Amino acid sequence: MLTRRQLIKAGAATGVLAAGSASGIALAEGSGPAAADEPFGVPLRPARVLSPVRQGRGRSKGWYDVYRLSPKEADVGVLPGTTTRMRLFNGEVAPVIRATRGRPVFIEQTNALDVPFSMHLHGGHVPARYDGHPAEEVRPGGSRVFFYPNEQRASTMWLHDHSLEAHTENIYRGTVAGYLLTDEFEERLPLPKGRYDVPLYLRDAKFAADGSLVYAMDGFRDRPTLLVNGSPRPYFEVAARKYRIRLTNTSNERAFLLQLGEGDEMTHIASDGGLLPAPVSARVLEIWPAERQEVVIDFSRYPVGSKIVLGNKLAFPGEAPEVMRFDVVRTAEDPSSVPDRLRPVPDLGTPTVERTFVMSFDVATGQHLINGKPFDPERVDLRPRLGTTEIWTVTNTDTRFGIPHSMHTHLEHFQVVDRDGTARAPGEAGLKDTVTVMPGRTVRFKLKFTDYPGKFMYHCHLLGHMTMGMMGQMEVVD
Numbered sequence: 001m002l003t004r005r006q007l008i009k010a011g012a013a014t015g016v017l018a019a020g021s022a023s024g025i026a027l028a029e030g031s032g033p034a035a036a037d038e039p040f041g042v043p044l045r046p047a048r049v050l051s052p053v054r055q056g057r058g059r060s061k062g063w064y065d066v067y068r069l070s071p072k073e074a075d076v077g078v079l080p081g082t083t084t085r086m087r088l089f090n091g092e093v094a095p096v097i098r099a100t101r102g103r104p105v106f107i108e109q110t111n112a113l114d115v116p117f118s119m120h121l122h123g124g125h126v127p128a129r130y131d132g133h134p135a136e137e138v139r140p141g142g143s144r145v146f147f148y149p150n151e152q153r154a155s156t157m158w159l160h161d162h163s164l165e166a167h168t169e170n171i172y173r174g175t176v177a178g179y180l181l182t183d184e185f186e187e188r189l190p191l192p193k194g195r196y197d198v199p200l201y202l203r204d205a206k207f208a209a210d211g212s213l214v215y216a217m218d219g220f221r222d223r224p225t226l227l228v229n230g231s232p233r234p235y236f237e238v239a240a241r242k243y244r245i246r247l248t249n250t251s252n253e254r255a256f257l258l259q260l261g262e263g264d265e266m267t268h269i270a271s272d273g274g275l276l277p278a279p280v281s282a283r284v285l286e287i288w289p290a291e292r293q294e295v296v297i298d299f300s301r302y303p304v305g306s307k308i309v310l311g312n313k314l315a316f317p318g319e320a321p322e323v324m325r326f327d328v329v330r331t332a333e334d335p336s337s338v339p340d341r342l343r344p345v346p347d348l349g350t351p352t353v354e355r356t357f358v359m360s361f362d363v364a365t366g367q368h369l370i371n372g373k374p375f376d377p378e379r380v381d382l383r384p385r386l387g388t389t390e391i392w393t394v395t396n397t398d399t400r401f402g403i404p405h406s407m408h409t410h411l412e413h414f415q416v417v418d419r420d421g422t423a424r425a426p427g428e429a430g431l432k433d434t435v436t437v438m439p440g441r442t443v444r445f446k447l448k449f450t451d452y453p454g455k456f457m458y459h460c461h462l463l464g465h466m467t468m469g470m471m472g473q474m475e476v477v478d
């Protein structure tokens with residue numbers, strides 16, 4: 001357990017999260033350290049697509065795939081000339097599972113770490129016992145099998161730890177995998193596919209001179225090295241055509257406000273819960289921890305030989321803003337296009353229950369609270385009923401230190417209704433599972449509880465805050 005003094009120190013530090021946002025919050029004062037790495041010195045590490053270890057056919061559900069995904073320590077080359085010991089699924093940086101709706105996935109796992117592990121499919125609509133509830137932790141050396149029904153809409157999801165004590169550090173040390181679910185509806189659209197559909201996992205980190213990762217829970221201001229798929233500020237060679245870029249922010253705390261070149265157009269097509277109702281032209285793209293944003297970028301605008309930088313407009317003062325660079329190296333055929341209409345949001349019904357969530361930082365204890373309380377695994381905070389639509393109003397009252405928060409719901413995606421009474425922006429019109437609420441702001445969203453009873457979490461996805469108490473537990477009842 002942390003002492004009270006440590007709690008206050010950590011809480012106050014995670015408090016002054018000095019990120020601004022497109023919603024107009026100014027950058028905090030102060031200067032961060034310069035980045036240790038030279039940008040664009042290494043190629044992008046492709047996120048490797050895993051193959052099932054076997055396939056089978058069940059009596060009722062048809063064909064299924066079995067994967068193995070075991071967290072373990074492994075030494076990998078991240079910064080040139082050094083190796084870094086990380087905690088990685090199967091010893092790989094961001095491996096990816098590609099799954100199809102209607103075809104279930106089983107994942108066999110042995111925890112080879114010396115800390116507990118509780119795998120969560122972020123964005124997954126799965127039975128409670130496979131959701132990575134902290135009570136379902138796999139002890140070191142223990143094994144489990146997870147079952148993902150894949151009966152939800154196509155979306156970009158990811159897998160990470162949700163253990164009570166170790167999740168923040170496990171995620172920081174790299175235990176992240178992609179989970180890209182597709183379906184017939186999405187496959188029929190003429191969007192870029194195959195090698196032109198590229199998942200990118202963005203994060204920050206701090207490295208010591210010997211290449212080792214430096215972890216401090218409250219160290220969010222001092223993680224100057226930006227990684228994409230585990231490559232430090234890489235370059236990525238592309239063809240002069242359209243690409244679907246699936247961005248996932250796996251950082252503990254860092255927000256990105258991404259800008260391509262001098263503000264070149266990106267076409268925003270999807271968020272956490274899959275495709276937007278319609279594409280949205282974007283000059284910048286905001287992505288907070290655990291969020292997914294997908295864009296189509298048309299590199300045919302640029303002559304072969306062009307190099308276009310993707311930068312972060314929320315870099316701390318003194319930090320290098322470059323995230324990665326796209327190098328246009330060849331021409332290519334391009335049969336893809338972005339339709340004017342993508343995918344309607346399903347009808348979530350008429351809300352009959354309203355709930356209010358107040359996110360706040362308690363200076364006295366250093367804890368982050370929801371409705372005045374820190375997380376208590378023995379307490380059930382709410383009991384939504386299956387088949388019921390609810391409206392959640394989430395207010396961030398942390399104006400004194402200017403602390404952003406987010407709300408992530410397990411089990412169900414939601415649709416943002418409004419922010420401070422103003423209708424949602426077109427880029428927020430799709431399904432979401434994580435939403436950021438800036439200090440003094442309120443967001444309302446609508447969600448419907450379906451299919452799976454049991455205990456699920458909801459929490460801030462700025463991981464230091466979650467560790468410091470900003471999590472609740474709901475028991476979905478029949």
Ligand SMILES: [Cu+2]
Nearest residue numbers: 405460462465
């Ligand atoms: Cu928070």
